[in-house]
Amino acid sequence: MVFGPLSFGSIPKHDADGGTLSISEPDRRIDHLMAVFNLTHPEASEFILMGIPGLEAAHIWISIPFTTFYIMGLLGNFTLLFVIGKEQTLHKPMYLLLSMLALTEIGTSTSVVPKVLCIFWFNLKDITVGGCLTQMFFLHAGTVMHSAVLVTMAFDRYVAICYPLRYATIVTNTRIAKLGLVGLLRAFLLILPLPLLLSRQPFCANHIIAHTYCDHMAVAKLSCGDITVNRMYGLVIVFVVIMLDLTLIALSYGLIIRAVLRVSSKKAHQKAFSTCTAHISVMMMSYPSSLLSTLTYRFGQGIPPHVHIILVNMYYLLLPMLNPIIYGAKTVELREKLLKYTCRM
Template sequence: MASFNLTPSDSSTFTLTGIPGLEAAHIWISIPFTMFYIIGLLGNFTLLFVVSKEQTLHKPMYLLLCLLAVTEIGTSTSIMPKALCIFWFQLKGITVGGCLTQMFFLHAGTVMHSAVLVTMAFDRYVAICNPLRYTTILTNARIAKLGLVGLIRAVLCILPLPLLLSRQPFCANRIIPHAYCDHMAVAKLSCGDITVNRMYGLVIAFVVNGSDLTLIALSYSLIIRAVLRISSKKAHQKALNTCTAHICVMLMSYPSFFFSTLTHRFGQGIAPHIHIILANLYFLLPTMFNPIIYGVKNKQLREKVGKYTCRMYSPGGH
């Protein structure tokens, strides 16, 4: 049987191992990964389709959901097709250019995802603390501008990562013990000094996400203060209910991001296969669950999705 494994001496390529130590179980591991990926794509594309078709959903909150969906489709798609090629066909080779491109889209998508979550927190703050001015403060045009600012920030922050690595000399060992080209996994293969790469990656991870988390915490502290001033218990519940979905999405995103970032640098005691499985799930689970969370929590969106689903499956439906 022909081997697709590339030899480490091939100077134009890297070799991704998939999940080290679990190569024999790659096919079995690929089954849940494929399911999560397909469900995530279906959920996010359904959300994009329904919002684009329904004029009543052309509002800031739903545009933010679309931004989140596009970001999650992008980040999961930047890693999963290649990972599945490794799991199914042992196609482990990836060119240096392909590796650096994957790294850029992957990490830029993560920074963009964080920017969308900050904008969503601001949206909830205005909706609860300043409802009468909501439509004038948060217009569709303003959401589009905030999305563009988030995209520019992601590109400017992440572009130096592949550029710095492209200048590094790489050793004879070009095997990346990972299923995708994570920045630190690739940097560790260099024969040169990677102090700048290591520090820049850590600073970006903590400054960008740290500042985003600070802004989110500020939004929620103002929301809680406003809610506590309301005397009606029913109004309390209604106000907090509007934030539940956003809080769930954040709880899935940020802890796993910091875990993945820290274990790559300081987690020598953690088994590589555990770290890599969790790193893959970090991109797959939010992509799968976020459309479900928002679909369950948002009555208007749920009804519109139901309407299109019924049309699709009804006899003669278009």
């Protein structure tokens, strides 16, 4: 069943000059909730997550695909972790990276989806300021860590194709683990200032977040103080992390293409590129979605809020579900082990 935007009538409203303004029903309801919330909680220590404004009546139905995708993502990633952990033959750098990716996706989706389902199922919209900032930290740190894992995977593919004879000595489990720790430290140091900066902001009246989770900009826009630093730092993170990581990935693939084209055998070309297809597929889903979500908050005022909110939620639902399928289908050794355990059930 497909739910489009709900259509509501408009209510006339007069401006200071006597002209007539028109506001939509969802906006009026949000304003009403803000007024009630602020009257009853003058110094509130909580935020209210609205879910998907304009589609409240359809929340219970929207929760069905959300729940399905979330459970499938958890099952796929936990199965991946289980098989890699059980099989000694899979204790290799490539599968260590897949484990990191799976853990990152489990953590990121779990920081968002359970609260979303509480809103959809039980109308539990309250979230403490501390809980909101904590969710924001784990959400954005997970996204930065996800990007770091993709960069490390590009490095792994570069060495595997360009220096196959030295691969075992260059790319070791220890080195991959160290790179993973560096990525984790980078995520922690880059994202920690976001909740710290927001914790110093005054939230005078508005405590209504027209979203399903505590995104940085969604919370920052509620402040009645100057959020210039928050805006600039958020953009710096986006462009430093994404542009730097994309540059490193592009450099790796540029060197891979140059090395492959030097070989005359078409079979060798196909084999080399087939080892990269899973990684490329995951990147093509990850980076455009992340950039779209970030830029929409700042420059996409014409996009209906419910469309934006559904799209960004799909980012945290579809990626964790599809990544195990992509790597399971494209990696022969992993596919065989997965089938082995699946057939036992």
